[in-house]
Amino acid sequence: MAAIETRELRKEYRGRAVVDGLSLTVGEGEVFGFLGPNGAGKSTTVKMLLGLVHPSGGEVRVLGGRPSDPAVRARLGFLPEQFRFQTWMTAEEFLRFHGRLAGLRADETRARVPQVLETVGLGGRGGEAMSGYSKGMLQRAGLAAAILARPRLVFLDEPTSALDPIGRVEVREIIERLKAEGVAVFLNSHLLSEVEQVCDRVAFVKAGRVLRQGTMRELMGGVLPVDLRVDHLSPGLLAVLGQIGEVRHTDTNTPGRAAVELWLEREESLPALADAVHAHRARLYALSPRRPDLETMFLELIEDTPEAARTVRTPEVARA
Numbered sequence: 001m002a003a004i005e006t007r008e009l010r011k012e013y014r015g016r017a018v019v020d021g022l023s024l025t026v027g028e029g030e031v032f033g034f035l036g037p038n039g040a041g042k043s044t045t046v047k048m049l050l051g052l053v054h055p056s057g058g059e060v061r062v063l064g065g066r067p068s069d070p071a072v073r074a075r076l077g078f079l080p081e082q083f084r085f086q087t088w089m090t091a092e093e094f095l096r097f098h099g100r101l102a103g104l105r106a107d108e109t110r111a112r113v114p115q116v117l118e119t120v121g122l123g124g125r126g127g128e129a130m131s132g133y134s135k136g137m138l139q140r141a142g143l144a145a146a147i148l149a150r151p152r153l154v155f156l157d158e159p160t161s162a163l164d165p166i167g168r169v170e171v172r173e174i175i176e177r178l179k180a181e182g183v184a185v186f187l188n189s190h191l192l193s194e195v196e197q198v199c200d201r202v203a204f205v206k207a208g209r210v211l212r213q214g215t216m217r218e219l220m221g222g223v224l225p226v227d228l229r230v231d232h233l234s235p236g237l238l239a240v241l242g243q244i245g246e247v248r249h250t251d252t253n254t255p256g257r258a259a260v261e262l263w264l265e266r267e268e269s270l271p272a273l274a275d276a277v278h279a280h281r282a283r284l285y286a287l288s289p290r291r292p293d294l295e296t297m298f299l300e301l302i303e304d305t306p307e308a309a310r311t312v313r314t315p316e317v318a319r320a
């Protein structure tokens with residue numbers, strides 16, 4: 001069973017489609033990155049997946065059911081981007097309140113609250129009024145609420161926007177733990193380096209449509225670019241490198257240095273590159289597979305049209 005399945009999902013506001021035939025599948029235990037420029041329709045999609053906004057057309061199934069079904073909702077967790085909590089409560093009171101809303105028994109909630117506070121790095125601080133919390137602490141409390149009732153699918157909207165670098169690493173670890181427990185995570189984030197590190201698959205949306213979706217590798221067109229640096233590049237070595245992968249670029253302008261960019265089809269070919277360098281008596285200075293660079297991909301995709309470029313550069317206009 002897929003955690004999320006939408007087919008030709010559509011939402012119109014005043015006759016204008018803001019989500020326009022969106023088809024997505026997110027598997028169980030999958031961490032899915034949902035990316036797009038401001039105004040692309042991401043929040044509207046999430047609201048439809050949560051049953052908060054009624055679609056104008058298409059199909060949506062969440063955890064095998066309808067998002068409006070209370071039994072489905074009970075298994076969803078949600079951390080909204082704009083979290084406005086009842087800050088006169090302590091974090092413990094806030095979580096107990098959420099536990100009641102989620103239908104947990106009082107004894108379950110009592111046992112669970114200290115656990116989730118610990119998980120999000122607020123262990124020992126749960127008795128304090130949230131009015132005294134920093135922005136990052138409030139975001140952590142929100143994350144605690146999202147995972148409190150052991151959901152099977154968690155929506156995280158910009159979950160690290162208020163967090164420092166340590167907090168971001170901690171949230172990544174929490175996401176990885178959720179995934180290991182088979183929980184699916186639907187992640188909205190503009191921090192693409194973060195998405196790169198944690199997501200199994202991503203979808204790029206623009207103007208309410210999916211432009212591309214797949215694993216990082218699929219998005220790279222199935223190739224693995226590798227940067228190789230040696231002290232000298234003999235014709236023999238170059239020929240062997242060309243047999244292992246596709247030589248895209250060489251730079252031999254600097255004496256005592258040669259750089260080669262190669263595209264490999266398989267990661268398993270990497271050791272053969274090192275072997276070839278040694279066999280040709282060259283000295284190896286670098287052998288670096290390039291990580292998929294979501295930011296470059298994102299900019300290339302969304303800057304395809306002048307309309308999209310404008311949306312990205314002037315987010316206030318898109319929001320207005």
Ligand SMILES: Nc1ncnc2c1ncn2[C@@H]1O[C@H](COP(=O)(O)OP(=O)(O)OP(=O)(O)O)[C@@H](O)[C@H]1O
Nearest residue numbers: 013018036037038039040041042043044045318319
């Ligand atoms: N309730 C509404 N009534 C009318 N238009 C709306 C409503 N909600 C959203 N829109 C419009 O739908 C479009 C998509 O908005 P949405 O908030 O889904 O985008 P987003 O991708 O989440 O953007 P961001 O990255 O800025 O949060 C925008 O043009 C927005 O103005």
